[in-house]
Amino acid sequence: MKKLMLSSFMLSLAVALTGCGGSDDNDDQQPAAVTITLSQESINAPAVGGSYTVSVTTTGKEWGAYADQDFITVDAKNTVGQSGTVTLTVPANPTTSTRTATVTVMSGNARKTISVTQEAAAQSAYNAPEGYTLVWQDEFNKGSELNAADWTHEVQKSGWVNNELQNYVNHKTPEGSLVTEVRGGKLRITALKENGKVYSGRVYAKVKQGWTYGYIEASIKLPKGKGTWPAFWMMPVNFRSWPADGEIDIMEEVGYRPDYVSSSLHANAHVHSNGTQVTHEMLCKGAEDDFHTYAILWTAKNITTFVDGKVQLSYDNRGLGRNDWPYDDPFYVIFNLAWGGDWGGQQGVDESALPATMEVDYVRVFQKK
Numbered sequence: 001m002k003k004l005m006l007s008s009f010m011l012s013l014a015v016a017l018t019g020c021g022g023s024d025d026n027d028d029q030q031p032a033a034v035t036i037t038l039s040q041e042s043i044n045a046p047a048v049g050g051s052y053t054v055s056v057t058t059t060g061k062e063w064g065a066y067a068d069q070d071f072i073t074v075d076a077k078n079t080v081g082q083s084g085t086v087t088l089t090v091p092a093n094p095t096t097s098t099r100t101a102t103v104t105v106m107s108g109n110a111r112k113t114i115s116v117t118q119e120a121a122a123q124s125a126y127n128a129p130e131g132y133t134l135v136w137q138d139e140f141n142k143g144s145e146l147n148a149a150d151w152t153h154e155v156q157k158s159g160w161v162n163n164e165l166q167n168y169v170n171h172k173t174p175e176g177s178l179v180t181e182v183r184g185g186k187l188r189i190t191a192l193k194e195n196g197k198v199y200s201g202r203v204y205a206k207v208k209q210g211w212t213y214g215y216i217e218a219s220i221k222l223p224k225g226k227g228t229w230p231a232f233w234m235m236p237v238n239f240r241s242w243p244a245d246g247e248i249d250i251m252e253e254v255g256y257r258p259d260y261v262s263s264s265l266h267a268n269a270h271v272h273s274n275g276t277q278v279t280h281e282m283l284c285k286g287a288e289d290d291f292h293t294y295a296i297l298w299t300a301k302n303i304t305t306f307v308d309g310k311v312q313l314s315y316d317n318r319g320l321g322r323n324d325w326p327y328d329d330p331f332y333v334i335f336n337l338a339w340g341g342d343w344g345g346q347q348g349v350d351e352s353a354l355p356a357t358m359e360v361d362y363v364r365v366f367q368k369k
Helices: 002-027
Strands: 036-038 042-045 050-058 064-067 073-077 083-090 099-107 110-118 132-138 151-153 166-168 180-183 186-194 197-200 202-205 214-221 228-236 247-252 260-266 278-283 292-298 302-307 310-316 331-339 356-368
Touching: 036 099, 036 110, 042 050, 042 083, 064 073, 083 099, 083 110, 132 214, 166 331, 186 331, 197 331, 214 228, 214 247, 214 331, 228 356, 247 292, 247 302, 260 302, 260 310, 278 310, 331 356
Parallel strands: 042 110, 166 197
Antiparallel strands: 036 050, 050 083, 064 099, 073 083, 099 110, 132 356, 151 202, 180 186, 186 197, 186 356, 202 331, 214 292, 214 356, 228 247, 228 331, 247 260, 260 278, 292 302, 302 310
């Protein structure tokens, strides 16, 4: 009788152990990996652009999509679920270079990409006068930073000039926030506040070389907000003193007077400190909402600036010598975004406008053949 009971006990124990072993096997099973299927994984867009819809199917519960370049707009539909569509809108390519982007579709830990390649424009809409040849340009369509061979950052503390409030830094703030970057085919200069200080960017093109005479044009979208003071201007390569060596302001705007842009020339004989400056202001509707062209045609006899092809300021060399015309030397191009200061802060500043960004689509320099 005892032998029978022992045998029954051993059998029960074996069954129990077998049951536990089966449970461990179930615990080791992993959920099936999420898969994503796209109706197409590459798009070749013409220079004029277009809109493209891609069907998305996933075994996950939801999905999303994003692009790594700003020029593409991504519109995802029915993202909560296992099927939907993503529409990619590619605008016209304004440059003479092919541009590319990657759209990533994600669901759970799964990723699938759509590569986008857009053809270059057949020709750029250059506005240079007849007889002028392109000698230098930056279309801001390569990399994420300015080319160090072409551009130099100014580094200065607040109050350096014009009682301005920003600190100019090289590329980024002490905390790593970008004040200058190349993104989506644009140079972006951003003024921002960090740890109680305002930082921004001021960059020089070919600072040691510059150009003497020519047609120089840039396409710019201005920032918004009282306190902003964006500028596209030029200073002499061989600078010794101001205003004796001259200053050429192609475009300036102050945020408390939105969309009113001005040009000015500074020299010993005409300078704002005694009210003799050569300057002109005009309304450029939408200057803070879209890109507009600002340009200078500079010869030994005359300087004329333009806004969207319309004359802003024209000044002749009157033959009165260097005090009136210090503009026969090489000058270099400057883009900067100041905050506050004698003019930008004339009606105070509104820090709720920060961060504020000035965008440059291109800058081109032409000279006579």
